Amino acid sequence: MTQITPQPGIMDIALYQGGQSKVAGVDHVIKLSSNENPFGPSPKAIEAVRDSAATLNRYPSTDHASLRKAIGERHGLDPVRIICGVGSDEVLQFVAQAYAGPGDEVIYTEHGFSMYPIIARMAGATPVMVPETDRHVDVDNILAAVTDQTRIVFVTNPGNPTSTMIPEADLIRLAESLPQTCLMVIDGAYAEFVEGFDGGRALVDRFENVIMTRTFSKIYGLGGMRVGWGYAAQEIIDVLNRVRQPFNLSLTALAAAEAAIKDEEYLTFCHSENARLRVWLSAQLSKIGVSSDASSTNFILARFKDQAEAEACDDYLKTQGLIVRRVAGYNLPNALRITVGDEEACRRVVAAITAFKGGAA
Numbered sequence: 411m412t413q414i415t416p417q418p419g420i421m422d423i424a425l426y427q428g429g430q431s432k433v434a435g436v437d438h439v440i441k442l443s444s445n446e447n448p449f450g451p452s453p454k455a456i457e458a459v460r461d462s463a464a465t466l467n468r469y470p471s472t473d474h475a476s477l478r479k480a481i482g483e484r485h486g487l488d489p490v491r492i493i494c495g496v497g498s499d500e501v502l503q504f505v506a507q508a509y510a511g512p513g514d515e516v517i518y519t520e521h522g523f524s525m526y527p528i529i530a531r532m533a534g535a536t537p538v539m540v541p542e543t544d545r546h547v548d549v550d551n552i553l554a555a556v557t558d559q560t561r562i563v564f565v566t567n568p569g570n571p572t573s574t575m576i577p578e579a580d581l582i583r584l585a586e587s588l589p590q591t592c593l594m595v596i597d598g599a600y601a602e603f604v605e606g607f608d609g610g611r612a613l614v615d616r617f618e619n620v621i622m623t624r625t626f627s628k629i630y631g632l633g634g635m636r637v638g639w640g641y642a643a644q645e646i647i648d649v650l651n652r653v654r655q656p657f658n659l660s661l662t663a664l665a666a667a668e669a670a671i672k673d674e675e676y677l678t679f680c681h682s683e684n685a686r687l688r689v690w691l692s693a694q695l696s697k698i699g700v701s702s703d704a705s706s707t708n709f710i711l712a713r714f715k716d717q718a719e720a721e722a723c724d725d726y727l728k729t730q731g732l733i734v735r736r737v738a739g740y741n742l743p744n745a746l747r748i749t750v751g752d753e754e755a756c757r758r759v760v761a762a763i764t765a766f767k768g769g770a771a
Contacts, residue, residue, distance in 0.1 A: 447630070465661060469661070485611065510533045516530035517560060519542050553587050565584070599624065632667060
């Protein structure tokens with residue numbers, strides 16, 4: 411047996427479980443477990459990927475200047491204050507690596523993204539989970555958990571897997587109340603699905619210890635490319651760039667992301683279709699006794715009477731070629747997270763759950 415041992419905390423990390431994509435014995439499945447865009451990426455992003463193939467012998471840019479400029483133009487941000495990463499996950503990792511370590515604490519909420527405690531432990535810090543209230547982030551609970559050792563507070567807005575929003579007044583109160591020695595990170599992976607939401611931009615501009623992150627994996631349909639970004643005070647971005655590897659994003663990923671963010675017509679289509687089908691899916695399931703909170707994302711959190719019913723429904727959906735996500739690991743054992751697919755997928759989900767509940771499919 412090897413005498414080489416990992417750093418303290420590493421073996422406490424539970425391996426991340428991605429959404430299931432296959433069902434044994436079922437050939438044709440609809441994957442609704444990872445909140446992917448059912449319409450795929452922008453045709454312009456696909457074209458950019460094809461065009462990039464001729465220059466794959468070249469290294470990509472180290473500063474991501476062209477993509478940062480496109481992000482800045484799309485959202486009205488200073489490109490100098492933007493950092494790009496391999497998904498927003500890597501940007502979150504930069505934050506923990508740069509600002510937390512042994513003896514420090516990292517706060518996240520009960521139903522928050524499961525990568526937060528993993529990222530904290532990777533940095534040698536101690537993750538601190540605080541309870542939510544009825545699947546909503548409770549700012550008072552967060553503030554009560556803050557200590558002199560707290561260095562980072564991660565909040566997801568909109569939430570995953572809850573789909574709920576933190577009211578703007580609560581976000582402002584949290585930012586105002588945190589000590590200046592603590593960073594507040596607003597993870598906005600689903601921000602584009604919320605009409606008129608700036609993802610935390612105003613807070614970043616107002617508070618020097620607030621960071622916002624975004625991703626191209628959801629509404630832009632580029633989950634397979636792994637591109638994300640963050641926006642913060644220039645001083646913080648300078649620190650984060652010191653732990654970022656120079657070639658962390660491929661030439662192809664950069665080209666795809668830049669083309670995607672410039673295609674506003676396709677973004678509008680994806681946003682409107684998701685909003686329409688999300689409302690329909692939630693309403694139809696509510697009619698058969700499966701409730702969900704008002705969703706601000708591209709999924710709904712369907713709630714059943716107990717864990718046994720949720721798991722039985724999941725098992726039945728698999729027999730129908732429908733893969734959704736169990737979320738017991740997020741302390742939501744009686745719920746299933748269901749991605750809002752295209753119209754055919756949504757109708758199949760409603761028919762299958764209706765049949766499971768004993769109604770006429």
